[in-house]
Amino acid sequence: MNILYFAWVRQKIGRAGEEVSPPPEVTTVAALVDWLAAQSPGHADAFANRRTIRCAVNQEFATPDQVVKPGDEIAFFPPVTGG
């Protein structure tokens, strides 16, 4: 899976993205967040408050129960503040 991070999520994790291969039981956004949060202290910090994190799967907004699979582009970011 190709993971992208934006805004303070990127700053806390310390990189703009990474290629990951989580175990096969990671099939939803929520499970992926749990798995990513265990990868480093920076990841744990970024995902500490799940309510402040938004997700997109293949460039569409996604909910925690959305299915994810190998090859997907999955982005994590704070609530948007444009305009």
Added chain:
Amino acid sequence: MATVRVQQAPFDLGAEAALLAAGRTDIGGMASFVGLCRADDGLAALTLEHYPGMTERAIQAIAAQAEARWPLTGCTVIHRVGRLPPGEQIVLVLTASSHRAAALESCAFLIDWLKTRAPFWKREEFADGRERWVEAKAEDDAAASRWDAPAPLRDDH
């Protein structure tokens, strides 16, 4: 289909309006919204970040909703990214229709939804060196959600 651009460079409202009207005689009104960087609390600059690809798609999807809801003859959305000091333009929404109500309402709809549905993030940089990410506002969600209800009938109140 709307013209959607995400760019670092400034935009020119007059030039964009002229482009939208070029060669047409069916436009009765155009509405525009230009968002500017405001100098709040010693702000030195805003830096805007986006999600290349998704941001353009999200704006195009919002514009498609506006085009489905109002009879528009043209629609342009330009959003700037990068570092923008106070006074700089940030966003342009421009709509054209045969009648003013459609142009005005769709313009308001677009900027309300852009604030809540388009992936942009603002970081504030202050004169004293402090930096912080702007937090999403509940009032922006409220402004966008007023469009969830069917368009109200006009009344005299």
